[in-house]
Every structure is written in C-alpha cells, then in structure tokens.
Amino acid sequence: MQISPSILSSDFANLQHELERIGNADWAHVDVMDGHFVPNLTLGLPVVEALARVSPIPLDCHLMIDDPDRWAPGYIEAGAGSATFHVEAARDPRALARALRAAGGRAGMALKPGTAFAPYADLVPELDMILVMTVEPGFGGQSFMADQMPKVRQVREAVSRHGGEVWIQVDGGVSATTIEQCAEAGADVFVAGSAVYGAEDAAAAVDDLRRLVAAHED
Numbered sequence: 001m002q003i004s005p006s007i008l009s010s011d012f013a014n015l016q017h018e019l020e021r022i023g024n025a026d027w028a029h030v031d032v033m034d035g036h037f038v039p040n041l042t043l044g045l046p047v048v049e050a051l052a053r054v055s056p057i058p059l060d061c062h063l064m065i066d067d068p069d070r071w072a073p074g075y076i077e078a079g080a081g082s083a084t085f086h087v088e089a090a091r092d093p094r095a096l097a098r099a100l101r102a103a104g105g106r107a108g109m110a111l112k113p114g115t116a117f118a119p120y121a122d123l124v125p126e127l128d129m130i131l132v133m134t135v136e137p138g139f140g141g142q143s144f145m146a147d148q149m150p151k152v153r154q155v156r157e158a159v160s161r162h163g164g165e166v167w168i169q170v171d172g173g174v175s176a177t178t179i180e181q182c183a184e185a186g187a188d189v190f191v192a193g194s195a196v197y198g199a200e201d202a203a204a205a206v207d208d209l210r211r212l213v214a215a216h217e218d
Helices: 012-020 045-054 068-077 093-102 118-126 146-162 179-185 202-217
Strands: 002-005 028-033 059-064 082-086 106-111 129-133 167-171 189-192
Touching: 002 028, 002 202, 012 045, 028 045, 045 059, 045 068, 059 068, 059 106, 068 082, 068 093, 082 093, 082 129, 093 106, 093 118, 106 118, 118 146, 129 146, 146 167, 146 179, 179 189, 179 202, 189 202
Parallel strands: 002 189, 028 059, 059 082, 082 106, 106 129, 129 167, 167 189
Antiparallel strands: none
C-alpha cells in the first residue's frame, strides 16, 4: 500500500517546500499535461528534472500528453522513478513500456474512465503499474467516480492471474471518504491531491490515509 500525493494541488510557487511537506509519502505524483491530450497545461521535462534533484521521495510522473512514445522515456532520464503513459495516446504501448524499463524506470499505463481494460489485458506482463482514473484527466478537484471500481477489480483479477507484482493505482477524488472502497476493489497505490495538500498538515493527512487503508487490510 502506497500513498502518492499529487503536487497538482500544491503551491506551484514553492514546489521544493511542497515536496518536503510530503516526505513521509511513498511517491510524489507529478501531473504532466500538454494542453493537447488534455486541455490544461502544467509542467514539463525541465521542471521534472529540477524537482528530481530536490525531492525527498521518488517522482511518479503521470503523462497526460500526446505522443508519449516519443517523450515518455525522457522523464525517466530526467530523474523520475516511474512514468505512466495514457494508452489512448500511445502508438505502441508494448514498445513504450519496454523503453521505459530500459531507461531504468517503472512503466505505468493509464486508462481514462471511458476506456475499457480488456483490450489491453495482454500488456500486464510488460507493466509495473496500471492506473485506473477515477476522474476525467486534466483537472484537479473533481468528484470521485465510484463507477470505476468494477474496472479496478477487473485489473486486480488480471494481475492476480498473471502472478507478477504489478501495482494498481487510482487517481482522482481519492480522500478519507473514498480510499477504503478503492482498497477493497484491489487498488494499492493511491493518488491524493486536495485531500493531502488541502490539509493544514500534509504529512498528517498522508498518515491518516495510510491508517485507513491499513485498517481495511486488517
């Protein structure tokens, strides 16, 4: 079980400080948006490279970008520990996952709410993580989509059949009121933005989310 706070909800004028606030988390979730695959525009390679130099925890880059086949490996080379591409944007997801691993990082594949998992189930052996979006990608602060839990269960079943260690991440509207149903469905990596950075004590919010999942597992 891992907590990956999203810096999309942090103070962009003080990103180093905002990373230090979540030093007890497992990952820092970095939302890269290009203004094309999604309408919003956030940050790119130079900022990720700078963040990797100062972050107390590894970077988990969620690439909401066109042409990830070309750009995604560069985020691993820039210092990210994990890069997740959207399967809807990838020309050759299998080759891309292999390229991410070859660059020394973890390979993740993301699915929008409207994207079925079944056509991509054969990619499980090529992946280190599968991200099931629980909001439409592109903006923070959206409401949690509980109707994505059956997809999480489907992914968990496929991972169990495969037998490898593939993490299942959920991203969007994850909070103290929704994290347990995500864990129950089979998720084990939880992206939380406003639930962490909207709290006065971000580290305490991370601990609270961790306790909720641990209590569910018990």
